[in-house]
Amino acid sequence: MSDKYDVVVIGAGPAGYVAAIRAAQLGLSTACVEQWLDDKGKVRLGGTCLNVGCIPSKALLDSSYKFAEARDHLAVHGIAIEGATIDVPAMLQRKDSIVDQLTGGIAGLFKHNGVTPVSGTGRVLAGARVEVTDKDGNVRELQAGNVIIAAGSVPVEIPPAPIDNEYIIDSTGALALSDVPQRLGVIGAGVIGLELGSVWNRLGSEVVMLEALDDFLPMMDVQIAREAAKIFKKQGLDIRLGTRVTGAEVKNGVVEVSYTSADGDEVETFDKLIVAVGRKPRSKELFASDSGLTLDERGYIFVNDYCETEAPHIFAVGDVVRGPMLAHKGSEEGIMVAERIAGKPAQMNYDCIPSVIYTHPEVAAVGKTEQELKADGTPYKSGVFPFAASGRALASNESEGMVKILAHADTDRVLGCHIVGPSAADLVQQVVIAMEFGSSAEDIGLTVFGHPTLSEAVHEAALAVDGHAIHIANRKKRK
Ligand code: FAD
Ligand code: NAD
Numbered sequence: 001m002s003d004k005y006d007v008v009v010i011g012a013g014p015a016g017y018v019a020a021i022r023a024a025q026l027g028l029s030t031a032c033v034e035q036w037l038d039d040k041g042k043v044r045l046g047g048t049c050l051n052v053g054c055i056p057s058k059a060l061l062d063s064s065y066k067f068a069e070a071r072d073h074l075a076v077h078g079i080a081i082e083g084a085t086i087d088v089p090a091m092l093q094r095k096d097s098i099v100d101q102l103t104g105g106i107a108g109l110f111k112h113n114g115v116t117p118v119s120g121t122g123r124v125l126a127g128a129r130v131e132v133t134d135k136d137g138n139v140r141e142l143q144a145g146n147v148i149i150a151a152g153s154v155p156v157e158i159p160p161a162p163i164d165n166e167y168i169i170d171s172t173g174a175l176a177l178s179d180v181p182q183r184l185g186v187i188g189a190g191v192i193g194l195e196l197g198s199v200w201n202r203l204g205s206e207v208v209m210l211e212a213l214d215d216f217l218p219m220m221d222v223q224i225a226r227e228a229a230k231i232f233k234k235q236g237l238d239i240r241l242g243t244r245v246t247g248a249e250v251k252n253g254v255v256e257v258s259y260t261s262a263d264g265d266e267v268e269t270f271d272k273l274i275v276a277v278g279r280k281p282r283s284k285e286l287f288a289s290d291s292g293l294t295l296d297e298r299g300y301i302f303v304n305d306y307c308e309t310e311a312p313h314i315f316a317v318g319d320v321v322r323g324p325m326l327a328h329k330g331s332e333e334g335i336m337v338a339e340r341i342a343g344k345p346a347q348m349n350y351d352c353i354p355s356v357i358y359t360h361p362e363v364a365a366v367g368k369t370e371q372e373l374k375a376d377g378t379p380y381k382s383g384v385f386p387f388a389a390s391g392r393a394l395a396s397n398e399s400e401g402m403v404k405i406l407a408h409a410d411t412d413r414v415l416g417c418h419i420v421g422p423s424a425a426d427l428v429q430q431v432v433i434a435m436e437f438g439s440s441a442e443d444i445g446l447t448v449f450g451h452p453t454l455s456e457a458v459h460e461a462a463l464a465v466d467g468h469a470i471h472i473a474n475r476k477k478r479k
Contacts, residue, residue, distance in 0.1 A: 012150075023115075057199075305350070400420075417458075441466065
């Protein structure tokens with residue numbers, strides 16, 4: 001095997017494997033170094049996303065929702081299912097086989113595109129060289145025309161609740177609980193807390209979420225976050241804001257969590273405790289001190305808008321650099337960098353990255369929130385359409401939530417879209433495309449939407465921006 005490549009990628013998560021495939025498609029000789037091993041000691045591709053992130057969490061969200069639907073939501077359709085039960089090992093087995101299928105699929109794509117997978121831990125040396133140490137401690141050096149670092153992120157740990165992987169677990173542990181805890185504590189009511197809290201809540205756990213901030217989902221549009229909080233509360237998630245966890249102690253097979261809140265000092269006992277307080281870049285021991293790379297004040301590898309580091313021919317993409325920790329953000333950065341290495345004028349639109357919380361209903365967003373527009377003094381107008389007025393949502397018994405579209409008050413250009421409701425993840429994507437093309441709210445309003453679809457709620461929200469929605473009483477009436 002040659003040890004000289006046009007491109008060496010470190011990390012085979014969605015940022016790294018996508019960068020490697022695109023580089024190879026563009027005719028660049030490409031190797032991808034990955035340290036993750038399966039239980040047989042073979043290299044495991046796909047990173048956090050495929051192995052312990054996006055995919056397994058969605059598999060469990062879907063299984064648990066189907067169970068909750070069978071148990072709680074079918075009677076309204078006239079369907080009676082008595083004694084629905086959940087077989088947790090079978091549910092986990094299904095999740096694991098999807099993960100195996102997809103990670104194996106990346107290996108197939110590498111082969112098809114001519115990407116060389118290299119098993120081991122990569123470290124960047126001066127002069128765009130990559131040192132690789134394999135599981136047996138053997139060290140080799142790859143000479144790279146260009147290096148793309150895509151080392152990803154790891155969960156943040158907090159001193160009052162150290163992970164023991166038995167009672168106090170992180171997201172990876174929460175994807176593999178072998179039975180349903182009766183009482184489940186979650187520290188952090190963010191994306192992971194809500195998704196994995198929902199999984200176990202649907203399966204029967206009593207879920208208590210301890211969130212440090214006073215505001216729920218502060219990065220989301222305030223109106224949407226408020227609506228989502230109401231819906232989650234109704235589902236049984238006990239979300240306690242403004243709490244500070246001071247300790248977590250395992251005693252007699254349960255975890256005793258102490259925390260303070262506006263009501264004073266409190267103690268709760270749980271069968272399991274998930275710590276989901278954010279993730280941090282995996283940027284330690286990734287490069288030699290003379291490699292020319294630097295970290296920013298939060299530990300991310302410092303890059304510019306094109307994901308170029310301060311060292312020539314070395315790039316960094318995905319969770320290891322600034323920006324939202326989302327698989328699709330990293331993948332698009334990977335494609336941009338591969339194309340720029342191949343001499344193409346690629347760039348990223350960081351203003352148009354959708355984000356989704358895969359609860360039921362889903363919460364999805366793109367662009368600016370109303371509070372951001374207010375804060376930066378942008379003149380805006382907004383249109384809201386509730387799913388309760390959507391024929392299709394009612395037909396499906398999915399009428400909670402709303403679509404909100406924000407547009408510039410003078411130009412009508414769409415600046416943001418925020419949804420809590422059925423299929424929000426797919427609906428928001430329509431507005432992402434519209435925003436990419438610089439669309440106005442009127443453009444969406446003039447587009448023909450099929451009937452009856454959930455998408456009609458997007459259409460109506462766009463019409464509502466100028467008071468023209470048909471199926472609700474418009475607050476502001478304009479001709
Ligand atoms: P990673 O996926 O973390 O991959 C980095 C890879 O690099 C790993 O395989 C690692 O082993 C390898 N590596 C690290 N250092 C080295 C080294 N020195 N040498 C060799 N290899 C190395 N995002 C979404 O967009 N949608 C979701 O629904 C979603 N759900 C999630 C659910 C959970 C439970 C979690 C934890 C995350 C979720 N995310 C989701 C976030 C998403 O998983 C990450 O944003 C994404 O995986 C980041 O991709 P990445 O390639 O930058 O890093
Ligand atoms: P997060 O930032 O979404 O949520 C963490 C929450 O924990 C925040 O609300 C924060 O205020 C709270 N918190 C922090 N310290 C705390 C403390 N000591 N006590 C109580 N609360 C505390 O992070 P996450 O949920 O861990 O997810 C990590 C990353 O993974 C996120 O950046 C997210 O984008 C990504 N992710 C994405 C998806 C998705 O796209 N659907 C799903 C899962 C994870």
